[in-house]
Amino acid sequence: MLEGTADAGLLVRLRAGEESAFAELLALHGGRLLATAKRLLRQDADAQDAVQEAFLSAFRALDGFDGRAGLGTWLHRIVVNACLLRIRKRDRHPEPTLDDLLPTYDSTGHYITRQASWADTPPEISQRAEVRRLVRETINELPEGARTALVLRDVEGLSTADVAAALGIESGAARVRIHRGRQLLKALLERKNLSGVLE
Amino acid sequence: MTDCDRPSADFPDDCVRARALLAKLAQGRGTPEDSAAAEAHIRVCAACTEVRRDAIVLTCAAIAAFLDDVITDRLPAAKRIVFESHLAICPDCVRYMIGFRSSVELTRGVAAAADPPPDMPAQLIQAILAARAAGEAGED
Ligand SMILES: [Zn+2]
Ligand SMILES: [Zn+2]
Numbered sequence: 456m457l458e459g460t461a462d463a464g465l466l467v468r469l470r471a472g473e474e475s476a477f478a479e480l481l482a483l484h485g486g487r488l489l490a491t492a493k494r495l496l497r498q499d500a501d502a503q504d505a506v507q508e509a510f511l512s513a514f515r516a517l518d519g520f521d522g523r524a525g526l527g528t529w530l531h532r533i534v535v536n537a538c539l540l541r542i543r544k545r546d547r548h549p550e551p552t553l554d555d556l557l558p559t560y561d562s563t564g565h566y567i568t569r570q571a572s573w574a575d576t577p578p579e580i581s582q583r584a585e586v587r588r589l590v591r592e593t594i595n596e597l598p599e600g601a602r603t604a605l606v607l608r609d610v611e612g613l614s615t616a617d618v619a620a621a622l623g624i625e626s627g628a629a630r631v632r633i634h635r636g637r638q639l640l641k642a643l644l645e646r647k648n649l650s651g652v653l654e
Numbered sequence: 655m656t657d658c659d660r661p662s663a664d665f666p667d668d669c670v671r672a673r674a675l676l677a678k679l680a681q682g683r684g685t686p687e688d689s690a691a692a693e694a695h696i697r698v699c700a701a702c703t704e705v706r707r708d709a710i711v712l713t714c715a716a717i718a719a720f721l722d723d724v725i726t727d728r729l730p731a732a733k734r735i736v737f738e739s740h741l742a743i744c745p746d747c748v749r750y751m752i753g754f755r756s757s758v759e760l761t762r763g764v765a766a767a768a769d770p771p772p773d774m775p776a777q778l779i780q781a782i783l784a785a786r787a788a789g790e791a792g793e794d
Contacts, residue, residue, distance in 0.1 A: 472790070474783070477782075477783060477786060478783060481774060481779045481782060481783070482774065485774030485779065486770075486771035486772050486773050486774045487771040489771070489772055490765075490771045490772055493772075494765075503775070503778050506778065506782075507778065507781060507782050510782050510786075511785055511786060511789065514786055514789075515789075558714075558715075558718065558750070560713065560715045563713065564713020564714060564715045564716065565713060565714045565746070566714045566746040566747075566750070569746065570747075570749040570753070571749065571753060572752075572753075573749070573752050573753040573757075574756075580760075581759060581760050581762075581763025581764075582763065586763075587764055590760045590761060590763070590764050591764050605761065609758055609761040609762050610761060610762070610764050610765045612765070633722065634719070634721075634722050637721075637757065637758055637761075640761065641753050641754055644757055644760070645753070649760075
């Protein structure tokens with residue numbers, strides 16, 4: 456509620472073209488959006504460019520903003536789209552598919568190898584800064600398609616339908632990509648033997 | 655697949671109890687007595703036998719595909735019973751599920767509020783404000 460009221464005041468000033476309102480908007484949302492751009496684009500310079508691009512296009516679209524979503528959510532969507540556009544335009548480097556990390560099944564559909572035992576992860580472990588850093592690094596090792604889908608769903612918190620819309624694919628295809636990303640990340644984390652997580 | 659939501663009309667209470675035991679076993683919390691009690695009922699109950707057969711017929715590969723719905727609690731009840739009965743007989747799927755869920759939790763933790771977002775560099779703020787001002791001037 457409070458956010459909505461604050462948004463409404465800021466929005467009036469933005470639409471009036473008040474310079475200080477733009478500075479305020481950047482200070483208020485810039486850091487968080489830059490973090491999102493860094494997670495999606497991995498490179499600092501790229502992330503800054505995308506955030507700049509996104510803010511400028513948001514400024515141009517202010518009159519069309521209907522206020523239903525809240526400024527923060529609206530800006531997040533614009534930044535995500537700016538990042539995805541950049542990822543699509545990037546030169547595609549051949550990258551390992553990591554398919555060999557996916558689980559393998561025998562002819563009856565059962566696991567061939569014994570699956571790794573994870574400790575039931577206490578929530579505290581993900582609060583540890585070094586664990587978060589390691590998980591972030593490991594996410595960055597995923598192949599692009601799976602990585603983008605997984606970051607949007609599990610880090611940025613988009614619904615599967617919104618992931619599909621952002622990527623311009625069917626929702627079934629988005630589900631497959633998210634699932635694959637989760638399976639690969641689990642296997643990569645196991646390979647690193649994340650201490651305190653594996654039993 | 656059968657309609658596993660509907661317990662057998664013959665012994666509805668026993669079915670509910672047996673399936674609760676299967677669910678408990680699936681979470682690794684069941685005792686050998688729980689397992690024996692569930693099996694004793696399944697032997698005499700056609701509906702539960704069918705659920706159990708689906709659980710055995712269902713492959714680990716098929717079970718893995720349920721996991722995205724399991725961790726968000728969106729697996730339809732009918733599928734959940736089959737899922738849990740498979741887990742009751744398949745330790746590998748139990749281990750895989752625990753790892754899958756933990757891994758997703760760790761991923762979600764990456765954006766946790768405990769990490770303050772990085773500051774927006776002053777030079778970036780200035781660049782954006784300058785680009786906006788330049789755009790405005792261009793429009794006039
Ligand atoms: Zn029964
Ligand atoms: Zn299994």
